Amino acid sequence: xxxxTQTPKFQxxxxxxxxxxxxxxxxxxxxxxxxxxxxxxxLRLIYYSASEGTTDKGEVPNGYNxxxxxxxxxxxxxxxxxxxxTSVYFCASSEAGPDYGYTFGSGTRLxxx
Amino acid sequence: xxxxxxxxxxxxxxxxxxxxxSCTYDTSESDYYLFWYKQPPSRQMILVIRQEAYKQQNAxxxxxxxxxxxxxxxxxxxxxxxxxGDAAMYFCAYRSAxxxxxxxxxxxxxxxxx
Numbered sequence: 086x087x088x089x090t091q092t093p094k095f096q097x098x099x100x101x102x103x104x105x106x107x108x109x110x111x112x113x114x115x116x117x118x119x120x121x122x123x124x125x126x127x128l129r130l131i132y133y134s135a136s137e138g139t140t141d142k143g144e145v146p147n148g149y150n151x152x153x154x155x156x157x158x159x160x161x162x163x164x165x166x167x168x169x170x171t172s173v174y175f176c177a178s179s180e181a182g183p184d185y186g187y188t189f190g191s192g193t194r195l196x197x198x
Numbered sequence: 199x200x201x202x203x204x205x206x207x208x209x210x211x212x213x214x215x216x217x218x219x220s221c222t223y224d225t226s227e228s229d230y231y232l233f234w235y236k237q238p239p240s241r242q243m244i245l246v247i248r249q250e251a252y253k254q255q256n257a258x259x260x261x262x263x264x265x266x267x268x269x270x271x272x273x274x275x276x277x278x279x280x281x282x283g284d285a286a287m288y289f290c291a292y293r294s295a296x297x298x299x300x301x302x303x304x305x306x307x308x309x310x311x312x
Contacts, residue, residue, distance in 0.1 A: 116298055125207070127289060127302040135298050143299065175243065179298075186233050186291075187300055189243035 087111055091176050091190035098166040098197045106161040106193050108176030116179045117159035118187065119143075119151060121172040128175065134159055166197045200225045202292050204303035211280045212311050218265075219275045219306050221290030229295035232266070232273045237287040237305070246288070249273065277308075285310045 089110045098104055110117065115136045120128040120143075130143030134153040148170060150162045159178075163170060173194050177187040201224045211217035223232070234246040249257045249266050256264050261281075265274045277284055290303040 118299070120302075125304055127202075127204075127304040128300075129302075130299055133299060173241065177243075177300075186235075186245040186248060186293075187243075192241045 089176055089178055089188050089190035091174075091193055093193060094191065095194050096196070098163075098195065100166060100168060100197060102166050103162065103164050104166065105163075106174055106176070106195075107158070108160060108190060109158045110176075110178040110188070111157065112178060112188065113156070114178035114180055114188070115156070117153065118177045118179075119149075119159070119161045120175045120177065121145065122175060122192070123172050131161065131174075163195075166195075168197045171195060171197045200227075200230075200292050200294065200301050202290050202301050202303035204290055204306050206306045207304070208307045208309065210309045210311060211277070211284075213280055213282060215280055216276060216278045217280055217308065219277075219288050219290075219308065221273045221275070221303055223271050223273065223290075223292050225271070225292065225294070227294055227296065231293045231295070232264075233291040233293065233300070234262070234264070234273075234275045235289045235291060235302075236284075237289065238283075238285070243289075247275065280310050282310050282312060284308060 092107045118133040119131040132151040134140045137156045176190040179187045230251045232249045236244045247259045261278045287305045292301045
């Protein structure tokens, strides 16, 4: 099915461990995004990539790094996980124009213990 | 920076009745787009409806319609003939015509009673 694919769907990490969340889209979208969702705070932008080869910080980038590997793939890395990074993470993609909404992946529930 | 406020953490509606979810936003820009997303328990984010700021006519999609008041910076979602499948978290979101980012509100949980 066309869309945005995120892996894994669930993950438990110990404090200090590292991991990479993977995201791939097959809609030929230029722009890709990583959000985190926390209760009472909606979705907050971590990083985004307006086009292949570019990345920019969003609202809450601390503790994360990203890589736009190619037009299809945009990964999010936690170098040293902290309990404050326990959240649901969403990857999304969109056409470049502002009148388009986003297409979201199904999310990754990450728990850091 | 733009902000989006959803002042109702939770709402309830009886099946077949109408409910309105509130959203206000703060921006100094004149060209932008507004969205409502639905997130059911499956966690999937689903686009419900979209409104262009330069269009005065309110957007409608079947049972979903919006009341867009640009001067008041208000963008409410009306769900008519509510169904059990409408139960979800609803997010209001703003996207500037000049910036490539969606800004979300905190969300409203909608419960539908049978």
